[in-house]
Amino acid sequence: DAKTTQPPSMDCAEGRAANLPCNHSTISGNEYVYWYRQIHSQGPQYIIHGLKNNETNEMASLIITEDRKSSTLILPHATLRDTAVYYCIVRLSNSGYALNFGKGTSLLVTP
Amino acid sequence: GAVVSQHPSRVICKSGTSVKIECRSLDFQATTMFWYRQFPKKSLMLMATSNEGSKATYEQGVEKDKFLINHASLTLSTLTVTSAHPEDSSFYICSAGWGSGNTIYFGEGSWLTVV
Numbered sequence: 725d726a727k728t729t730q731p732p733s734m735d736c737a738e739g740r741a742a743n744l745p746c747n748h749s750t751i752s753g754n755e756y757v758y759w760y761r762q763i764h765s766q767g768p769q770y771i772i773h774g775l776k777n778n779e780t781n782e783m784a785s786l787i788i789t790e791d792r793k794s795s796t797l798i799l800p801h802a803t804l805r806d807t808a809v810y811y812c813i814v815r816l817s818n819s820g821y822a823l824n825f826g827k828g829t830s831l832l833v834t835p
Numbered sequence: 836g837a838v839v840s841q842h843p844s845r846v847i848c849k850s851g852t853s854v855k856i857e858c859r860s861l862d863f864q865a866t867t868m869f870w871y872r873q874f875p876k877k878s879l880m881l882m883a884t885s886n887e888g889s890k891a892t893y894e895q896g897v898e899k900d901k902f903l904i905n906h907a908s909l910t911l912s913t914l915t916v917t918s919a920h921p922e923d924s925s926f927y928i929c930s931a932g933w934g935s936g937n938t939i940y941f942g943e944g945s946w947l948t949v950v
């Protein structure tokens with residue numbers, strides 16, 4: 725799997741958009757970009773994933789650059805409950821492939 | 836999303852005993868499940884890939900005789916920590932893939948404390 729690079733930590737004011745960047749310059753053509761988050765002492769929660777096109781769901785938006793070497797996860801209106809470690813992972817879309825976690829970005833949403 | 840459930844959520848056992856953690860896919864069938872462990876303030880580390888009806892595949896450095904994995908059905912995988920020691924105390928998490936893109940969903944995790 726391609727490796728990813730994320731900033732170790734970020735702050736965001738409550739109600740503002742949180743934009744979490746991720747670099748994956750060695751991503752291959754058939755690897756997807758997945759985002760998960762982990763709130764303290766819980767299992768990781770799936771947020772969103774994409775291949776080439778931008779994606780949006782009820783939780784977040786995923787913006788993938790045209791060359792696919794980087795992406796940004798956007799939480800449009802961050803709340804205190806969004807405080808968590810966010811992981812950007814690239815992976816082949818096949819049930820036999822595990823997710824390999826890096827260190828992620830620790831997002832702190834402040835009042 | 837799909838639901839993966841683990842049991843127990845917390846367990847305390849004595850050093851030298853064995854403890855079993857169950858991972859169930861509640862609303863889908865999972866041919867493959869994955870087991871992770873996580874130490875405090877560290878990231879998740881993949882321990883093994885559990886395949887239904889066959890032997891698990893362990894990551895380098897993970898003792899297969901110590902961490903026994905059984906995946907006897909499409910909805911249940913178990914991790915047994917044998918002859919547990921205090922250094923085995925950790926957060927153990929399982930996951931399984933489902934749906935388009937084979938998105939992986941995680942269980943709630945199981946805290947193991949060996950005293």
